[in-house]
Structure formats: structure tokens, C-alpha cells
Amino acid sequence: MNTPTAAAPAAATRPREEDRTAGARGALRETRRRRRTRALAVPAVLLAIAALLALLTLCFGSVRLSLDQVLGSLLGIRENGAVDFIVHDLAGPQVKAALCVGLALGAAGTIFQQLLRNPLASPDFVGISAGASVAAVAGIAVPAFAGASLPALAFVGGVVTAAAMYLLAWRDGITGYRFVLIGIGTAAFCTGVVGYLLTRTSLTEARAALHWLTGSIGQAGDAENDVLLVALIVLLPFVPVLQRMLRSIEMGDDTARGLGVRIEPTRLALIAVGVLLTSLATAVAGPIAFVALVAGPVADRLLGSARGGIVAAGAVGAILCLVADYVAQHLLPVEVPTGVVTGAVGAPYLLWLIATTNRRGMGG
Template sequence: MMNSTITQIKAGRNVRRRKWLVVNVSLTISALLLSCAMLLLGNTIYPVGEVVRTLMGETVGGVSFAVNTIRLPRMVAGLFAGIAFGIAGNTFQTMLRNPLANPDVLGITAGSSVAALIGILVLQTSQSTVSIMSVLAGLATCALIYLFAKGKSFSVGRLILVGIGIQAMLTSMISYLLLIGTQEDLPTALRWMSGSLNGAQLDALFPLILTVLVCAPIVIVFGRHLNLLELGEQSATSLGLQTDKVRLVLILSSVAMLAIATASTGPIAFVAFLSGPIAKRLVGVGFSNVIPAGLVGANLVLAADLVGQFAFETRFPVGVITGMLGAPFLLYLLIRMNRKGSL
């Protein structure tokens, strides 16, 4: 009887592992296809061979400028920003055991946005300085939310309410900064605030690429502890997990990716919010959701940018399309949680 039970458990785990691998491979292939589409499609559709020759360093008349200057930076920005938003959002949602506890709702994205707008509109600093300010502001906002939410005992519900309040305050600061901005800087700031891949430059994307390459593996390694944190503080501690240390590493890595991505592309709405739940629905339970969430985020950003460019007569920034997807999902989630008594 014991051997039969163990065999069934192993068989179930193998099924879940295969499903996890299939989903990740499928999402990776989808992201690669969308990346190729972003390189090929535009006002002019170039043959695959010419695009490949351009990427290999050969100068092809008319193709080299469009691919290397416009399409490749746009694709790289969407790919890495999507991974950053997806992993960061999933980390917060899993760690705090609430799908509403994501950087968009908690105000962390708004904190990074305020710092970035100060750098763009007030100080008129370089992109690298804006990135540094954005990271520091994101960390400071996260610390402030935790400080106000801590109280006598930690409460996820209190943290979400505090985050919503701080987000409202930061949103008013964003409105004020847009009001005092000069006429020359406002179009750039407004385009950035909507979440856009327009004007991306490879040189300016180096901090984003480096941060994702460094922080994403850290979150993936510590991601196996997220399932324990999802059980609750007492259960995780009783299982031997150093919760404070793990939580600190996950928060610092996630906020760094989130802030750099926000500084590079603007606050692309709802990607951090949608990626985790979609990935969890695809993968199921039993294995880490970090990698699938990052891949879902990349697919969302790349697909939304293609839709924004080609599906309508007017071209829309990627943040407008993701906002159209995320808002109904947020309402659905609120209704469902209210029926379950989770709110």
C-alpha cells in the first residue's frame, strides 16, 4: 500500500514536471516568434534573410538603419522589461499571498515613476541617472510601505491598503510634476508615463539588460522558497526557512528589476499584475512560477506592442493595450475575492 502511494505521488509529480517544461518551452518559442515579428514588421516588411544579414553586422541598404536603430532596441526593451515586470509582480503576489499585492497596486511603480519624472522634467539628467534615481525611489517606497503597514503584527491586508494610499499620494505628485514641466519636455514625459517602447536605444538599455541578467537568476534560485513563504510566516519558519533573509533578497532583487524597467520603458500598466496569475493558471501548482511569469510578461509586452502598432489606424503605446487587458481582469479579481470573503 505504501509503495503504491509513493508511486502515485511520483507519477503525479512527473506529470506536473512535464507540464511545467512544456509550458516554459511553448512560452519561450512564442516570445522568440514575437521578437522576430518585431524585427520583420513595420512600415516596410523586410525579408528574413536581409534582417539576419543586418543582425550579423552586414550593412544592407535601408534595412540596417530600421533594424539596428529602431526595431532591435524596441524588441530588446520589450523583451527584458516584460521579464522584469513579470518576475517582480509574481514575486510580490506569491510572497504576500495575495494577487492584489503587486507593484502596480502597492505604489512601488508610482514611486519609481515620481523619481524618473523628477529626473526628466526637473533635473533633466541622463538616462543612467534617471535609472539610479528610479531604483532608489522604488526601494524607499517599498520600505515606507512596509514601515507603515507593520504595526504590532504584519498584515497583508493592511499592507495593501497602505500601498493604495501611498500610490494615491504619489499619483498626485506625478500630476503636479506634469503640470510644472516645460512644454519641450512634456511630450517625452507623457509618452514615458503611458508606458512605451518608442525611442528605445540599445546604449540606454544596458542597465536594464544587466539588472535582469543579474537579478532574475537570484529570484529563480530563491524562487523555490516562495512556495514556503506562501504557506505563511509560522509554517515557513517551522520548516527551517530564514524568512527575513529570503524576503529581503527577493524584495531587493524584484524592486531593482521593476525600477530599472520602469525607468527604461515607463510604467507599462498591469504587466506585473497579469503575469503571475496567467502563469499559475498555465503551469499549475507544484513547481516554481518564477520563470513562467517572466516569460508571460515578455509575451504580453511584445504582443501588446505589436497590437498597438498594427491593429488600429492610430498607433498606441504598449501601456495603453496592456491597460485595456488589465483593467477588466482587476475588476474580475476583485469581484471573485469579494465573493470568497478574501477582501
């Protein structure tokens, strides 16, 4: 007599459990949909802002132009010799360099930060930019390198320094903590070498070297700018692959191995991409400080749960470089290198980042 009575509540609870399960699945699908939407929308908006800033920079440079004149010259709709000269030969290369350098540094910075799982692990602090600087200053100070291209020397210096760091950090694999420590030591060593080289130069050579070391967009030629642009275009189709590689590494080595990921080849490929972008950007503009450090965290704040976007970080880097270069050229009483402006903005951010990281118990 009691069996049907006991079974009735159990049967009544099954639909409720199924409803809760279906509701949880629906909420999960909705969360994933929103994350995918945000992962696509945020980079698109940031790239659009960067493109708009580039157009405004051309309009409000040393010579004021209307947006119609700039677009007409860029699209080849209207022919005006004076406007074409300003857009294509005078201001255009500077804006293109700012866009490309910012994209490269922003993407490289977030790759290193995610790969090494450390918000301070940007190319500025792990020695790659410092290695490029040593090679470039050697091109100014050492007679044996006289006549060599500074951007080419900077690129070679960054690549060689990164290879040396990788070999020094290798102990049955690469860990982020060891790589960062070796990078900091390498950066300190390179800074000492640069200081020594500067003492061996004349006043004119030292002034030229210091201008390059501060970081200044627009000091490279068309060939270096075009190489960086081509590298970005070539790497663009591989961004989804790089993004998946970073996601797999972020899960931890054991989990990634369980999913069939080859850890060390994946890590080496990501480091190679980051080094390539950093070296090419440094070859074009010198070591622009703090752009690689700031771009990734800012993009992550905008992306929310879809954090870690390479394109979004690159777009933030492009916006930072465009704004900093415009301020350095047009809004200060005296024209200064771009790195002065990024350093003035980035140094307080670095102090804040170190303080908040230590409060969370992640500072070591």
C-alpha cells in the same frame, strides 16, 4: 480450532493493503513527475513563443523583411547594410526593450503576488511604479533636476519608495495585508504629487511627462536597456533559489520557521529583487500598466499544479509587451504609447479579478 480460521482473513488483507499503499506511492510519484515535466515544458514553450514573436515583429515592422533576412542579420551570416540598420539600429532596440521589460515586470509581479499572498499585489498597485513616476516627472518639472537622466531618476524613485514602504509596514515583521495597504496609500500619495508637479510645468513639459507616465517602450537609450538586460542575465542563475524561497514563504511563517527558514531576511531579499526588476523596467519604459498584474495568473493557469513559476510569468510578460507594443505602433490608426494598449486589455481583467476574488471570500 478457530485461531487459524481468524488469522487467515487478516493475512489475506495484508497484501491488499500493501498493494493499495504501493499504488498510492506510484500515483504520487507519477503526479510529481508530471508536475516537474510541466514546470520545465511550459516556460520553455512560452520563451520560444516570445522569441518567435520577437522575430516576427522584426519581419513585419515598418519595413517588411523576410525571416531569412532577419536571421541572417542577427547571426551575422549575410551582410546587407540596409537590413542590418533596420534590425540592429531601428527595430532591434525596440524589440529588445519589449522583451526585457516584459520579462522583468512579469517576474516582479509574480514575486510580489506570491510573497504577499494576494493576486492584486503587483507593483502597479503597491506604489513602486508610482514612486518611480514621481521622480521622473520631478526631473521634467523641477529646475533643480534639469539635465538629469529620467530613467536614472525613475530607478532611484522606485527604490526609495519601496524602502519607505518597507519601513512603514514593519511591525515585528512584514505582513502582506499591511504592506499592500501601505502600498495603495503610497500610490495615491504619489499620484497626487505627480498631479501637482504637472500643474507647475509648461504645456510642452506636461505633454512629455504624460507620454512617459502612460508607458512607452523604446523611449530609453541603449545604456538603460543594457542595464536591464544585464540585471536579468545576472539574476537568471538565482531563479531556482528565488523559487525555493517563495515556496517556503507560501507555506506560512510558522511552518517555514519550523523548517529553519529565516523569514524576514528571505522576505526582504525577495522584495529587493522585485523592486529592482520593477524599477529598472519602469526606468526603461515608464509605468507599463497591468503587465505585472496579469502575467503571473496567466502563467499559473498554464502551469497547473506547478504554479508559481518565475520564468513562466516573465515569459508571459514578454509576450504581452511584444504584442501590445506591436499593436500600439502598427495596428491602430494613430501610433499610441504601449501603456494605452495594456491598460485597455488589463482594466477589464482587473475588474474580473476583483469580482471573482470577492466571491471566493478573499477580497476583504
